[in-house]
Amino acid sequence: MAKDRLSWQEYFMKLAKNVAMRGTCDRAYVGCVIVNEENRIVSTGYNGSIKGNPHCDEVGHTMRDGHCIATIHAEMNALLYCAKEGIKVNECICYVTHFPCLNCTKALIQAGIRKIYYNEAYRVDDYALELLDRNNIPYEKIEVDEL
C-alpha cells in the first residue's frame, strides 16, 4: 500500500531537521524554515557563526555563562536573511526543530510570525510561553518520523 502523503506540517518539519544538519555549533543542531501563507519557503536557517567568521566546528566554542556566544540561532539566521534581502516575513509561519529560546521568541513575534511549529520541547522558557500567549501566537508540537 502506498505511504500516506506527507502533510505540510510533516513536510516542513522534516525539512527543518535536514536544515539543522548544516549547523556548525555542535552544542545544538537546530533548523528553522519560514513559510508563507501559500506554503512556499521564504527562508531557512541553522545554528552557526556570522558569515565568513570562524565556525565552532573549526575553532571550538566561545563560551560565556554556559552558552556558546559565537553562534547565531537558526531562527535568527532565517529572519536575518530576510532582513538582508528585503523579504517579507509578516504573517509567515515558523517551523523549528526545537522550541525557540526567549530571544528568538521575541524576534519571531516582533517580525510578525503568526504561528510556530516545533518538534522538540527543549528548555521551554516560561516567559517565552507567556509572550506567545499574550500575543496570540499559537505554537504546536509536530511529530515526524526519523529521516
Ligand SMILES: [Zn+2]
Ligand atoms: Zn558553538
Ligand SMILES: [Zn+2]
Ligand atoms: Zn534562539
